[in-house]
Amino acid sequence: RLDVAAKLARRLGVRVRQDVVHAVDGVDLAIRRGEVVGLVGESGCGKSTLGRMVAGIMPPSDGAVLWRGRDLRSLSGAEAREAKLRTQMIFQDPYASLNPRLRVQDIVGEAPRVHGLVGRGEVEGYVDGQLRRAGLDPALKRRYPHQFSGGQRQRIGIARALAVQPDFLVCDEAVAALDVSIQAQILNLFMKLRRELDLTYLFISHDLGVVEHLSDRVVIMYLGRVVEEASAEAVFRRPNHPYTRALLAEVPRIEVRKRAFAGVKGEIPSPLNPPGGCHFHPRCPHAFARCRLERPVLREVAPGHRSACHLNEAT
Numbered sequence: 001r002l003d004v005a006a007k008l009a010r011r012l013g014v015r016v017r018q019d020v021v022h023a024v025d026g027v028d029l030a031i032r033r034g035e036v037v038g039l040v041g042e043s044g045c046g047k048s049t050l051g052r053m054v055a056g057i058m059p060p061s062d063g064a065v066l067w068r069g070r071d072l073r074s075l076s077g078a079e080a081r082e083a084k085l086r087t088q089m090i091f092q093d094p095y096a097s098l099n100p101r102l103r104v105q106d107i108v109g110e111a112p113r114v115h116g117l118v119g120r121g122e123v124e125g126y127v128d129g130q131l132r133r134a135g136l137d138p139a140l141k142r143r144y145p146h147q148f149s150g151g152q153r154q155r156i157g158i159a160r161a162l163a164v165q166p167d168f169l170v171c172d173e174a175v176a177a178l179d180v181s182i183q184a185q186i187l188n189l190f191m192k193l194r195r196e197l198d199l200t201y202l203f204i205s206h207d208l209g210v211v212e213h214l215s216d217r218v219v220i221m222y223l224g225r226v227v228e229e230a231s232a233e234a235v236f237r238r239p240n241h242p243y244t245r246a247l248l249a250e251v252p253r254i255e256v257r258k259r260a261f262a263g264v265k266g267e268i269p270s271p272l273n274p275p276g277g278c279h280f281h282p283r284c285p286h287a288f289a290r291c292r293l294e295r296p297v298l299r300e301v302a303p304g305h306r307s308a309c310h311l312n313e314a315t
């Protein structure tokens with residue numbers, strides 16, 4: 001049963017001056033209740049744009065985002081509010097989204113109070129519970145955001161998101177700005193919350209290593225298109241697409257693959273003027289004439305495993 005689905009079946013675009021950048025192009029992504037989907041690609045590949053569309057922050061210029069099977073744009077006021085509360089976004093830089101003039105207790109307590117999720121007299125105890133759940137000492141709740149470390153600020157952002165009782169978290173590079181040891185703590189927190197609250201995640205990262213232990217399914221994007229999609233196990237053990245293989249070679253601890261494949265060469269082209277045919281062809285070591293002319297479509301290469309590469313048709 002699909003709980004949250006983003007069906008972006010046709011070309012989606014955002015306007016930049018006179019040009020149209022197809023930040024997300026022909027993506028059809030379904031996320032099932034309770035699932036953790038890792039969305040991976042280099043910066044500029046459209047993954048954050050897709051995340052914002054799925055979270056309802058940015059409407060697609062074409063296509064639709066479905067929530068519990070219904071187009072977000074067709075929801076009534078009360079339904080739209082519920083969809084908004086149930087889907088929360090966690091950003092890379094929580095400091096930028098935390099009001100520096102508010103104490104933590106107000107940052108975490110404001111939305112549940114405004115939306116009537118708790119009575120006025122219960123807010124303080126409610127905030128304490130959310131802070132504890134996010135791994136913060138409630139005794140610190142009268143402090144301001146600048147009095148916390150980066151990892152603690154991310155926990156404040158998580159507590160604020162949890163306070164409106166979401167069932168779906170879209171995490172956009174949520175650990176990218178943190179030291180490696182703190183990254184591991186926050187990733188463990190996400191997994192603990194998944195177990196405790198039955199949460200669904202779209203976990204966006206440029207680093208396959210970050211989503212490795214977290215995801216049930218992994219979706220790889222390149223210049224606005226999905227190039228491979230499979231279970232995490234299949235992506236890490238039996239990657240099909242040359243781009244996925246190159247990304248895996250850049251994960252330092254996956255030693256076998258590092259020896260077997262070269263990393264991604266060169267810079268990602270501008271989305272303003274993407275290469276024709278297969279967008280990846282200028283950087284692909286296996287490119288041949290057809291790759292420059294024809295866009296490869298996503299095809300099933302094994303049950304539940306799809307990849308967009310002409311090599312799969314040649315064999």
Ligand code: SF4
Nearest residue numbers: 278281284291309310
């Ligand atoms: Fe490389 Fe061609 Fe496959 Fe694109 S379609 S990934 S260029 S081999």
